Every structure is written in structure tokens, then in C-alpha cells.
Amino acid sequence: MMDPVVFFFLLGLVARIARSDLRLPEALYEALAVYLLLAIGLKGGVQLAQQPLAAVLPHALAAIALGAAIPLLLFPLLRAKLSRADAASIAAHYGSVSVVTFAVATSFLARQSIDSESHMPLLVALMEAPGIVVGILLARSGDRERIAWGNLAHEVLFGKSVLLLLGGLVIGALAGPEGIQPIAPLFTDLFKGALAIFLLEMGLVAGGRIGDLKRAGPFLLAFGIGAPLALATLGALVGHLVGLSTGGTALLATLAASASYIAAPTAMRIAVPEANPALSIGVALGITFPFNIFVGIPLYLQIARWIGGS
Secondary structure: OOOHHHHHHHHHHHHHHOOOOOOOOHHHHHHHHHHHHHHHHHHHHHHHOOOOHHHHHHHHHHHHHHHHHHHHHHHHHHHOOOOHHHHHHHHHHHHOOOHHHHHHHHHHHHHOOOOOOOOHHHHHHHOOOHHHHHHHHHHOOOOOOOOOHHHHHHHHHOOHHHHHHHHHHHHHHHHHHHHOHHHHHHHHHOHHHHHHHHHHHHHHHHHHOHHHHHHHOHHHHHHHHHHHHHHHHHHHHHHHHOOOOHHHHHHHHHHHHOOOOOHHHHHHHHHOOOOOHHHHHHHHHHHHHHHHHHHHHHHHHHHHHHHHOO
16 A cells, blocks of 8 residues: 555645645745654664664765766766756756655655665765765866855755754764653654655645646656666665665665755756756656655665565
């Protein structure tokens, strides 16, 4: 049976397409985003405190390399149809990751009683920035225009998503399992309910991007489905090679297949302002995000099992 939180996304999507007056307050959306990022980080941090560095480091390095490689792989394909700026911007979005997609995948694995490495939230944080930096370099390749790297680095490294994820990891690691108990009811028991409401808002936003995708043409429609499938397979191969469990491999495949719609748009707006955000956000949030939620995550688990021989 499909995870019930996915139906909340579908509800929001249908509501927007039907032009319902359903809206969530902006403050609630922001609060839920902060909550989810902190909750994911805290959970990983608590478990990370019990893990030896030697076990975590190879996975962390592999995740960083994967995030940096994805834009390099996608850029030539996108460049054949789009301008350099738009191709690099979309490649950067797919080089970065979607924390919400990771949260849904984690919930899906829990329903299947499939364990994964406790430090997977750390990999989410580590994969946010490398793809964005590579995408900017691709956009500015051969361009003498000076990039304000200081402002960009501050925006990427101290932006909301990375800061909250890493902050949650540090707090969880310092507090440990016993120290986190007083706030566990808030950040553990209520997590899935908060995720459901957040996905309702994501459905509303995705429904509003359908017009952008119609203007983008069939190429980006096909890209929004084909790229996640190829990238998930690559992510699963990397996960298997570095020794991740089946659950961990499925999560890394999901991260590789996801596309950022929080950190990447902000960074691209600063570094590559000539890129059209309707194209990058439209394909990432309007096509790839719902595809991953409804079809991709269960499929990526099967790919992980197949590659792992289980």
C-alpha cells in the first residue's frame, strides 16, 4: 500500500489544478520546513554519535563526489537544447538534492521495515552544495565576468537547508540518545504528520508549475523523468561500491535522482541571474518531484536490491 503521506501531495496537486481556494499560510510552510530539516538532522546526529569515523568517511566522500559529478553528466545533454545558462542551472538543481524526497523515502523504508545507515542525513547535507558549485562553474566557463564567490558561499553554506541539517546533526550528536529524550515526542512522534502537511503544500506549488512545463516543451518533460531513472541507477551503483546496506543504497539512489528546489534556485539567482528559473524549478518540482514520490522511490529500492543481489 502506498504511504498515506503521498496522498496529501496528490490532494494539493488536484486542488491547484481544480483552482480551489485552498492555501496554506506562508508562516506555516516556513515553520514546517524548519521542523523537517531539524528533525532529520537530529535523528541522524543521535545515531552518528555512535558511529566510528572510519565507517562514515568513505560514504561521505562518495556522496560529495556523486553530487559534483551529476551536473557534469547532465550538462552536455541539456546544452544540446538549451542556452548555457539554463543548461547549467538545471544541471545544478539535479546535482543538489531534495530533503523532502529524502524524508518521504525514509518514511517508505520504515514502513517496509528496512534499515539504513544512521548517518544518511549527513550525506543529504553534504550533497547540497557540490552540484551547485559545479553548475555555476559550467555556466561561467569561458566567461570573464567575476562571480561574487564570498556572497555565494555564504548563501550556500549558511542557507536555511544546510544550516538546519548540519545544526541538527551536531545537536543530536552532542546530546546523544539519552539527552534527546525530552524533545523526542516533538521531533520523532509528530514527524510524519508534519511531513504530510508539508507535502500538501508541495502539491499546491507543483500544480502551479504545470503552465511553466507546458511552455518548456517535450524535451524537459522527458528529461524530468529520464534523468532521475539514470541518476538513481548511478547512485545505487555508488552506494553498493562503498558498502552501503540495501536501505542506504536505496536512499543514496533517491538522493541522486532528486532535484533541489530550495537551495539551488537561491544560489542560481545570485550567480547565474540570466537563467530562466521557470524552467529549472518547473522541471524539478513539477515533474521530477512527483515522479519520485509516486513511482521513483519504490523503484529505486528495487534497483538497490537488484544491484546488491538481494
